[in-house]
Amino acid sequence: MTAPATPDAGATQERAHPxxxxxxxxxxxxRLLRVRFKHDxxxxxxxxxxxxxxxxxxxxxxxxxxxxxxxxxESEGLHLLRLLKEEPATSDVPVIMLSAASxxxxxxxxxxxxxxxxxxxxxELVELRVRIRAALRVKQLVAMLAQRAQLDGLxxxxxxxxxxxxxxxxxARSQRHGHPLCVTLLDLDHFKRVNDHHGxxxxxxxxxxxxxxxxxQCRQSDLACRYGGEEFAVLMPDTNxxxxxxxxxxxxxxxxxxxxxxxxDLRATCSLGVAGSSAPNSPPPAQWxxxxxxxxxxxxxxxxxxxxxxxxxxxTAARKSA
Amino acid sequence: xxxxAPAGTLMPQNENQFLSDLTNDPDMxxxxxxxxxxMPERVRAVRESLAAHDWTALTTAAHRLRGSAGGHGxxxxxxxxxxxxxxxxxxxxxxxxxxxxxxxxxxRLTVLCERAARGSER
Numbered sequence: 001m002t003a004p005a006t007p008d009a010g011a012t013q014e015r016a017h018p019x020x021x022x023x024x025x026x027x028x029x030x031r032l033l034r035v036r037f038k039h040d041x042x043x044x045x046x047x048x049x050x051x052x053x054x055x056x057x058x059x060x061x062x063x064x065x066x067x068x069x070x071x072x073x074e075s076e077g078l079h080l081l082r083l084l085k086e087e088p089a090t091s092d093v094p095v096i097m098l099s100a101a102s103x104x105x106x107x108x109x110x111x112x113x114x115x116x117x118x119x120x121x122x123x124e125l126v127e128l129r130v131r132i133r134a135a136l137r138v139k140q141l142v143a144m145l146a147q148r149a150q151l152d153g154l155x156x157x158x159x160x161x162x163x164x165x166x167x168x169x170x171x172a173r174s175q176r177h178g179h180p181l182c183v184t185l186l187d188l189d190h191f192k193r194v195n196d197h198h199g200x201x202x203x204x205x206x207x208x209x210x211x212x213x214x215x216x217q218c219r220q221s222d223l224a225c226r227y228g229g230e231e232f233a234v235l236m237p238d239t240n241x242x243x244x245x246x247x248x249x250x251x252x253x254x255x256x257x258x259x260x261x262x263x264x265d266l267r268a269t270c271s272l273g274v275a276g277s278s279a280p281n282s283p284p285p286a287q288w289x290x291x292x293x294x295x296x297x298x299x300x301x302x303x304x305x306x307x308x309x310x311x312x313x314x315x316t317a318a319r320k321s322a
Numbered sequence: 323x324x325x326x327a328p329a330g331t332l333m334p335q336n337e338n339q340f341l342s343d344l345t346n347d348p349d350m351x352x353x354x355x356x357x358x359x360x361m362p363e364r365v366r367a368v369r370e371s372l373a374a375h376d377w378t379a380l381t382t383a384a385h386r387l388r389g390s391a392g393g394h395g396x397x398x399x400x401x402x403x404x405x406x407x408x409x410x411x412x413x414x415x416x417x418x419x420x421x422x423x424x425x426x427x428x429x430r431l432t433v434l435c436e437r438a439a440r441g442s443e444r
Contacts, residue, residue, distance in 0.1 A: 024389070025382070025386075026385075026386035026389055026390055028357060028360075028386065028390040028394075029386075029389050029390050029393075031353055031356070032353060032390055032393045032394065033393075035347070035349045035350055035353050036350070036393065038349070068389070070381075070382075070385050073378075098389070100385070100388070100404065100407060100408060100411070121385070121388050121389040121400075121404070122388050122389060122391065122392040122393075122397065122400035122401070122403075122404060123389075123392070124392070125393055
């Protein structure tokens with residue numbers, strides 16, 4: 001479940017071709033579809049049994065699954081469909097059922113279980129091809145909409161909701177593996193003055209430029225988001241407090257160097273609060289954000305345009321690593 | 323033994339399209355040759371399943387042909403296989419009672435398969 005660090009890099013994970021997992025116990029069907037669809041813009045992955053099908057669905061994360069419902073028995077095909085739809089990792093993958101047209105009872109069951117489409121055997125290859133394309137198109141649109149709901153409309157950064165969700169996940173992951181973790185909150189200094197003196201359109205330009213500077217400084221694994229009005233947050237996995245503070249300082253400098261040709265005298269500065277830990281048994285996720293926020297306001301009180309950082313590595317762990 | 327006359331046995335529904343694919347695409351020609359080469363083994367398995375009253379194996383064999391024959395240019399085989407599969411599923415559990423019907427469905431299917439296979443040997 002890794003999302004790209006830079007959301008505008010692409011709505012879905014960019015692969016050369018979408019991949020279609022074919023689960024059918026007849027080897028001749030696999031051979032046939034591979035040859036007949038060799039010029040189509042999707043690649044076929046083959047599974048000849050239900051077990052192989054579920055394994056490949058989890059391991060290969062296909063964009064579409066073609067499932068023969070009579071594999072070798074209807075109940076087994078429908079059981080596999082249920083498993084795929086119940087498993088969180090595969091529940092979003094559309095499934096086209098392939099089967100005998102005569103069993104309308106099974107069609108109803110298949111759609112109730114979440115099948116995207118149903119193609120009767122024997123099928124015309126031209127029909128199967130357009131149904132595959134249609135299902136892939138819908139999948140792509142749904143993925144795009146889902147991602148758009150996680151992006152900030154003005155800056156294109158991840159939004160607060162997405163950040164909160166990823167923060168919990170990254171925190172849990174770092175606890176589990178004992179990896180360092182760091183979070184940084186950034187607030188623009190005197191942003192209200194920018195809006196008051198230059199108007200909101202210029203204020204928006206500043207926010208967009210800061211977002212770009214933020215992304216330019218972040219590494220691939222970092223996750224930058226717009227946290228609120230003129231507040232931003234950066235999640236830095238596998239990063240301790242000291243390294244996080246270095247990155248925060250780079251961000252501070254980059255923001256202070258921003259210029260706007262249409263408003264030559266305009267300058268932006270920001271204050272940053274950092275909280276990081278090098279070991280597990282650190283405080284719960286909410287306390288990290290509170291610590292980063294306290295540091296952010298400490299930076300404001302100390303005169304703005306600066307970084308305040310705290311290493312919250314538990315004392316016991318710090319002693320061990322020392 | 324009576325069975326329905328196999329209309330249009332060897333000719334696919336979309337004959338021109340298919341023949342042009344066959345001539346233009348060596349992969350496809352190879353695939354059809356492979357499919358036909360496996361035909362005697364398939365026919366033998368189908369006949370043995372019938373003789374052994376192994377209805378599961380017979381249903382699986384019919385289902386496979388149903389899915390693949392049309393795509394290889396033999397829609398009539400696909401239809402015959404579909405008809406056999408549907409009959410087996412419909413009459414599941416009482417196959418012995420409709421044995422003559424199943425037998426004639428199998429006969430119809432295997433004759434089409436054998437003809438297709440013979441055609442490939444020319």
